[in-house]
Amino acid sequence: MTQPLLIRNIRPMAGDSVDILIENGRIKRIASAIEAPGVQVEDGCGAIAIPGLVEAHTHLDKTLWGMPWHRHEQGKTLGSMIANERSLRRDLDMDPARQSARHVAMTMAKGTTAIRSHVDIDTDHELAMFDGVVATRQRYLDVIDIEIVAFPQSGMMIRPGTEALMDTALANGADVVGGLDPCGIDRDPKGHLDAVFALAEKHGKPIDIHLHEPGEMGAFSLEMILERTESMAMQGRVTVSHAFCLGMPDQARVQGLMEWIARLDVSLATTAPPSRPVPSVAACRDLGIAICAGSDGIRDTWTPYGNGDMLERAMLVGLRNNFRADEEVGWALETCTTQGARVMGLDGYGLIEGGSADLVLIDGLGLSDIVALRPERRLVVSKGRIVARNGVVETEYQPA
């Protein structure tokens, strides 16, 4: 049970000013001049209100946030970055519970109220990262939705024993079955995808597969994912992350794949990397395909970049898609809000009466303005609780 809260003078989606009454973690009422004697009042000062930001693709177990600077000298191939990380996990003091809590608090301060996190499972570290993130999920249970994807980052077919560990994680609370580059990394697309879909069937859980493979190799793996989605009746329960292959120049080829994706209600997750081809957000919109966004890893052994700000991700989605018109920038913001909620299946998402009381207050001239400038978040409310003010998480949510 949370205390009731009345927020006065805020502008949902940059519209007209209203008050919002929150009770028991839900939005009880949205109206002008709400009377609620004795209830705690926050003055929104005319700030824009948006629903809680959704971080739909990140890696809570990977961040070095709050640790001494790690000098980046790793190579650029996927394989070298994977091996580098697996080895550094032993050399650096990367306690997964502590680090994932730091990551959660940092992104919550910027307005994130739901996270889908891939979590590495491999035969070197077994379930250590999974257990750490589970502890963090438990710690922040009242204020943030965390979905855990059991993620075979180092491969399954090339690393026997991984599949059994994935099975254990899924039995012990992982929400989603992960996968990774069936050709490029695991060198056995049939073996990899059969295993992923079998785990999903066994545990009755959805799938989210990392697919970095470019061009026709990626398209081939994507076809194999879609074939299994169809034959195993997994419509609406499969996400493909990255899907760089859908950014290839052959528009006719891409269109065919996109129509197939739409027919099976498969979702996409993008991190909008400026240096890689990406699926078109506008094309997804045209076809009704859900496309959500994520930060990917934040300041980890792979990359120095990232700050957990999903408004900044919306800007990067906008820039990557050459979105300039206000309407288009709104679509970029949707990848970090409603589209993420759709992919994660969040209950009662949105600034509506009866909805979950997850909202972010930001000063600005409009939605394009806040995406372009990303001002500090004035107030973050999650499940009816105030979790951050002016960019700083409340004391009780501060990590070690």
Next chain:
Amino acid sequence: MTQPLLIRNIRPMAGDSVDILIENGRIKRIASAIEAPGVQVEDGCGAIAIPGLVEAHTHLDKTLWGMPWHRHEQGKTLGSMIANERSLRRDLDMDPARQSARHVAMTMAKGTTAIRSHVDIDTDHELAMFDGVVATRQRYLDVIDIEIVAFPQSGMMIRPGTEALMDTALANGADVVGGLDPCGIDRDPKGHLDAVFALAEKHGKPIDIHLHEPGEMGAFSLEMILERTESMAMQGRVTVSHAFCLGMPDQARVQGLMEWIARLDVSLATTAPPSRPVPSVAACRDLGIAICAGSDGIRDTWTPYGNGDMLERAMLVGLRNNFRADEEVGWALETCTTQGARVMGLDGYGLIEGGSADLVLIDGLGLSDIVALRPERRLVVSKGRIVARNGVVETEYQPA
């Protein structure tokens, strides 16, 4: 004459802590525990110091900064955006002196101490934008280097009369001859480039040409630029901005053009757009080609994005070039510092004794850290004067 200034405890380029003594706009001494009785002291608190950021490609006459929100609904072709802007300049209250001053102050607050600005010259508005930016340059003469490029944004060959206006601007204080898409916009590559190079010869001024043209069309225009650079002995005095054609997939074709560019000491300017192909910063480095960076237009009729932060531009250059290693992120930062200074030919640039006292203090763990997170600038010093503290310009530099 400026008052002497002693800044204690700062770390040039994230190195060891030193003091810096500034006199008459120059760095007089860099050493530990400098004694300078009676001199104003600033405590750097161990902040990182970098030389002033260089904004080497922007448009001071275009911004709507500080004006009511402009709803973006323009088309996406270059031609439509150019026509839209020319027409909106009449409908919106875009006073060029006021707006360029706002732009300068906004970017100065983030550590920019030198700007190369293209300024539109066309037959509708003649020299109105040029005159406005000249007024702003005069106003900020003591604290910021502003180079003005006379820029035929609406075309020269397709808009008779423009060339004569360019000629007048160059006679009246424009520093650089601009140009624009000789094929794509001006529909007469020979006419356009002959005119640009003739103006440069007549006024003894360098050249900076916008070249958005993609692929082989851009390569053809680039060849024509290089041919004239060679035949008119303009080596070291020509910049090609954008040069998207150098991001085309045909690596052998690109390599040939890049070697030619290097031989003629032609410079490149990039804005690192995530949605367009770009010249490779690493390849430029390998060949010794100067490549500087810029924001392009900031919150203007073309785009809602931009905030004048050249550390954010360094991040975008890093992301666009897939720079992850600390050394590589340093190259991205160089496009916004030393490379910009090289292209603009800035006198005494850099944190060295005898150098111009342009420096920015930022709290951080290292250079990659400040590029990744872009913290507020603690102090900005330009030509020996304190111009901004904690992200806010000093009162005397605030615009209307």
